[in-house]
Amino acid sequence: MNGSVVENILLEVRNLQTHFFLQEGTVHAVAGVDFVLHRGSTLGIVGESGCGKSVTAFSILKLVTKPGRIVGGSILFDRSNNGKPDIIDLAALADNSPQLRDIRGKDIAMIFQEPMNSLSPVHTIGDQITEGIMLHLGLSKADALKRAIALLREVGIPKPEERVHAYTFQLSGGMRQRTMIATALACSPKLLIADEPTTALDVTMQAQILDLLRQMRAQFGMALMLITHDLGVVAEMCDEVVVMYLGEVVEQAPVDQLFHDPKHPYTQALLKSVPRLGYGRGQRLNPIRGSIPDPFSRPTGCPFHDRCEKRIPGRCDVVHPKLTRLPDGRTVRCLLYEDEAS
Amino acid sequence: MTQTIANPKAPLLEVIHLKKYFPINKGVLSRHVGDVRAVDDVSFEVYPRETLALVGESGCGKTTIGRCVARAYKPTAGQLRYRDAAVQPRGTRASDATADGTDLATLSERDLIPYRRNIRMIFQDPFASLNPRMTVFNIIANPLKIHKLAKGKELEDRVAELMRQVGLRPEYMRRYPHAFSGGQRQRIVIARALALDPRLVIADEAVSALDVSVRAQILNLMQDLQDQFDLTYLFISHDLSVVEYVADRVAVMYVGKLVELASTDNLFRKPKHPYTEALMSAIPKPDPRLRSKRIILGGEVADPANPPTGCYFHPRCRYAQERCKVETPPLRPVGDHLVACHFAETLDLAGIPAVSAS
Numbered sequence: 001m002n003g004s005v006v007e008n009i010l011l012e013v014r015n016l017q018t019h020f021f022l023q024e025g026t027v028h029a030v031a032g033v034d035f036v037l038h039r040g041s042t043l044g045i046v047g048e049s050g051c052g053k054s055v056t057a058f059s060i061l062k063l064v065t066k067p068g069r070i071v072g073g074s075i076l077f078d079r080s081n082n083g084k085p086d087i088i089d090l091a092a093l094a095d096n097s098p099q100l101r102d103i104r105g106k107d108i109a110m111i112f113q114e115p116m117n118s119l120s121p122v123h124t125i126g127d128q129i130t131e132g133i134m135l136h137l138g139l140s141k142a143d144a145l146k147r148a149i150a151l152l153r154e155v156g157i158p159k160p161e162e163r164v165h166a167y168t169f170q171l172s173g174g175m176r177q178r179t180m181i182a183t184a185l186a187c188s189p190k191l192l193i194a195d196e197p198t199t200a201l202d203v204t205m206q207a208q209i210l211d212l213l214r215q216m217r218a219q220f221g222m223a224l225m226l227i228t229h230d231l232g233v234v235a236e237m238c239d240e241v242v243v244m245y246l247g248e249v250v251e252q253a254p255v256d257q258l259f260h261d262p263k264h265p266y267t268q269a270l271l272k273s274v275p276r277l278g279y280g281r282g283q284r285l286n287p288i289r290g291s292i293p294d295p296f297s298r299p300t301g302c303p304f305h306d307r308c309e310k311r312i313p314g315r316c317d318v319v320h321p322k323l324t325r326l327p328d329g330r331t332v333r334c335l336l337y338e339d340e341a342s
Numbered sequence: 343m344t345q346t347i348a349n350p351k352a353p354l355l356e357v358i359h360l361k362k363y364f365p366i367n368k369g370v371l372s373r374h375v376g377d378v379r380a381v382d383d384v385s386f387e388v389y390p391r392e393t394l395a396l397v398g399e400s401g402c403g404k405t406t407i408g409r410c411v412a413r414a415y416k417p418t419a420g421q422l423r424y425r426d427a428a429v430q431p432r433g434t435r436a437s438d439a440t441a442d443g444t445d446l447a448t449l450s451e452r453d454l455i456p457y458r459r460n461i462r463m464i465f466q467d468p469f470a471s472l473n474p475r476m477t478v479f480n481i482i483a484n485p486l487k488i489h490k491l492a493k494g495k496e497l498e499d500r501v502a503e504l505m506r507q508v509g510l511r512p513e514y515m516r517r518y519p520h521a522f523s524g525g526q527r528q529r530i531v532i533a534r535a536l537a538l539d540p541r542l543v544i545a546d547e548a549v550s551a552l553d554v555s556v557r558a559q560i561l562n563l564m565q566d567l568q569d570q571f572d573l574t575y576l577f578i579s580h581d582l583s584v585v586e587y588v589a590d591r592v593a594v595m596y597v598g599k600l601v602e603l604a605s606t607d608n609l610f611r612k613p614k615h616p617y618t619e620a621l622m623s624a625i626p627k628p629d630p631r632l633r634s635k636r637i638i639l640g641g642e643v644a645d646p647a648n649p650p651t652g653c654y655f656h657p658r659c660r661y662a663q664e665r666c667k668v669e670t671p672p673l674r675p676v677g678d679h680l681v682a683c684h685f686a687e688t689l690d691l692a693g694i695p696a697v698s699a700s
Contacts, residue, residue: 048553049524172642202399202580204639207624211638229553232583232626236633255630273558274628275587278697281606283587284565287558291523 009078010191010223011037011060016073016091018052018059027295029055029068031247034323034331037191037240039078042217042224044238044255046231048270050292052247053227057193060225061104062095077191079107106136109184113196115176119168119183125152126164129183136187151182154219155212174205178212185216192217193225198233210237231274235259243267246293246303249323253330263332265310302335310336352425353387354542354574355411356443360384360420362406366647378647380406382598383420385673388542393568393575395589395606397582397621399643402595404578408544411576412463413446413454422446426460426541459489462535466547468527472519478505478530479515485537504533507570509563525556529563536567546578561588582625586610586694594618597644597654604679611693614681616659619691653683661689 018030030052037043045053058064060075075090093100112118120128129151130144139147145164152160155178168176177197184192194213198206214237217224226237234241234255241258243251243266251264262268272286290307293299299306305316315335323333361384363377381403388394396404409415411422423443446457465471472481482501486492492500502512508529519527528548535543545564549557561584567573579585585592586606593603594615602615613619623637641658644650650657656666665684676686683689 048555174642202643203582203621203624204399205642206626207636207638208640210626211636230626231554231628235628235630236626238630259628259630270555271628273555275558275561275583276629276697277583277586277610277622277625277627277694279586280610280696281587281589285558285561285587287562288555291525291556292553294523 008038009036010039011078011225012076013056013060014074014076016056016059016075017071018055018064018068019071020068022067025296028247028298029295030059031298032073033244033247033249035242035249035252037223037225039190040217040221040223041239042226042237044234044241045225045227045244046229046234046241047244048229048292050246050295051244053229053244054195055247056244057110057195057225057227060090060193061108061110062090062093062100063110077103077108079103079190102136105132105189106187107189108191108193109187109189110193110195111177111180111184111197113199115173115180115200116168119176119180121168124165124167125171125179125183129164129179129186132183132186147186148182151186152179155179155182155185155216156208157182173201174208177201177205177209181209181212181216185220188220189222191223191225193227195227196229197226199228199230206233213237231259231271243270246295246298248303248333249331250304250334251330251332253332257328257330263326263330263337264334265308265336266304269307269309302333312336351389353423354390354425355388355576356421356423356425357384357386357388357407357411358421358423360407360410360422360447361418362403362410362415363418376647379598379649380646381410381417382646384595384598384600385420386593386600386603388574388576390541390574391568391572392590393577393588395577395579395585395592396595397579397585397592398595399580399621401597401643401646403598403646404580404595405546407595408463408546408576408578411446411542412461412544413449413457414463417447420447424457424461424542459485459538460540461542461544462538462540464528464531464535464543464545464548467551468519468524468531469551471531472527474519477516477518478510478522481519481530482515482533482537485534489538491538500537501533504537507536507567508533509559523556524552525559528552528556528560532560532563532567536571539571540573542574542576544576544578547580548577549584550579550581557584564588582610582622594621597649598646599654599682600673600680601655601682602679603673607696608678609693611696613691613693614676614679614686614689615683616661616689616691617655619693620658620660622694623692661685 013033013035016030016033020027020029033056047053059070070091076087077090079086126148129148133139133144133147149160149164157163157178198209238255241255242249245266251267269288273288288307301317301319302321305311321333321335323331324337325331360381362381363379365374366376368375398404410417424446425443479501482504483497505512510529549560577588589606591605592609594601596617602618620637620639639658644654652668653666653671656662671682671684673680673682
């Protein structure tokens with residue numbers, strides 16, 4: 001990789017492992033995840049339920065709670081201001097360290113799937129937005145409120161001067177998600193992590209919120225990490241995509257290449273299994289056979305091998321493939337490509 | 343009412359001016375202060391062996407219609423004419439039942455019993471719709487026991503056969519739902535729905551909670567079962583990309599009313615209602631090269647307790663004119679569509695272009 005690209009890296013996750021220690025056994029929710037996120041770009045993390053995409057996001061902010069724990073790997077985040085590099089390893093910080101509290105909500109903000117559960121029902125939305133502003137930017141209550149109103153206007157909430165005193169139950173689902181976005185943007189973060197931000201919304205509202213996120217990303221010059229199971233949302237929003245399966249990254253590629261030249265058999269199968277508009281009735285879908293394995297009984301070798309159409313008998317069920325960098329810079333975790341790279 | 347899209351067969355179900363209002367009560371005396379008009383004067387027909395999709399956003403009344411048809415709700419007004427020679431209602435002759443059908447809307451619980459076998463539901467969330475304390479055998483066998491259709495060895499054989507038909511291994515019939523994945527649970531739900539050999543299956547967001555790879559399996563299964571058992575589906579969904587793949591005809595709803603009804607192909611290629619156009623344009627397409635100039639509807643879905651005047655869609659409509667604010671457009675035939683828009687003839691709306699399968 002050349003120098004200029006390296007400089008642009010905002011976040012680099014290396015071999016991140018987050019496990020959950022349960023009575024029934026250990027769940028390797030994140031089992032060695034590597035990816036890079038460039039400054040100002042939109043990275044999509046896709047995968048089906050249980051693939052570890054949300055746990056990866058929670059790990060970055062160190063929000064994983066017991067019985068879960070980050071057991072290995074590093075999360076390198078570049079806090080540099082005015083060209084002075086200041087790279088810190090978030091994974092090494094204690095969950096409640098002052099440094100981390102300083103980063104959360106300021107450098108890295110997060111929005112969640114269900115705004116009703118992630119906003120406080122007993123505080124006005126003004127209280128919730130100003131809390132972070134006063135803490136991180138040191139503004140007075142009055143100035144913070146002014147900033148909150150400006151933010152609410154920015155995210156398209158009508159009559160923000162009145163709404164700032166409203167409670168969340170007085171807002172509709174779309175309005176709540178806008179409020180979440182305003183709260184997240186309050187301190188102009190460098191990175192916004194959005195965990196399924198539109199899954200709970202209707203399509204027309206989803207279109208509004210995605211459009212808002214895109215505008216805000218450009219306006220605030222931040223990077224966006226978009227976690228979703230919806231390949232349509234990924235295609236619409238992202239520059240770069242990470243595909244996850246059972247806690248591992250199986251492929252990372254620029255969005256156009258991922259959709260038009262997928263390398264990993266899982267990505268290929270996933271793309272084939274989505275109904276596409278325009279084909280009319282009666283087409284048959286190509287499902288992936290079987291179902292996602294139980295987290296307590298991970299398959300040996302490649303975790304996808306028992307559902308894979310291209311598996312090599314005797315190899316895929318034994319050898320755990322390494323993440324391979326292809327000549328064009330993409331990465332893929334599959335034995336089919338290991339020779340190609342070397 | 344005779345708004346038939348050319349179809350030679352007699353409809354299996356005729357929904358005629360169906361209304362379902364939920365009262366809003368307020369105050370200490372819980373005075374009746376208004377109604378949520380969840381379903382407001384909706385008429386359509388369902389033909390044997392077809393899949394009719396009901397689409398729309400949350401709160402548009404699509405689920406309420408499904409529940410009225412299954413008579414989980416008692417409609418406020420309107421008729422549900424159901425024609426099936428196989429069911430003979432108490433005190434009538436079979437011929438009566440087929441000619442005009444029976445109005446399910448007014449039947450008592452007792453008289454409904456024979457129809458309960460014919461009209462079955464598949465629910466959205468297979469984690470919520472299966473009793474965790476019942477084995478798969480009990481879940482699937484229960485409807486057969488209640489209707490006294492089988493017992494003993496016969497019952498067990500029938501359950502095993504049903505499990506095989508939906509792609510489950512009969513050896514697992516003594517297990518509890520928690521031992522199954524989401525897709526397998528949905529198969530159990532489908533097996534339970536099929537146990538009584540129904541004619542009409544109401545699938546309410548049946549695949550919405552499933553992961554994409556599994557969703558495709560269930561959709562294929564539902565299609566196979568339809569062919570095998572001559573099922574008629576009322577397929578309720580918010581996901582238009584799934585609807586295009588399963589439905590013969592599509593009814594689009596907005597705030598308790600039908601705004602457009604047409605064959606799947608007509609609706610997707612050439613929508614005639616601005617809401618249908620916006621809905622299709624809003625779907626994120628799984629191809630970055632199609633990052634479209636999407637129509638982004640402003641505002642929010644109207645409140646069914648306090649809908650706007652005139653056309654309910656006018657505050658969000660790009661094409662709205664003065665007339666739309668005052669006059670409610672009736673659902674009327676325009677070409678091969680039924681549309682509720684004053685300007686359906688003149689508007690040139692964009693659909694989804696057909697892609698030749700390759």
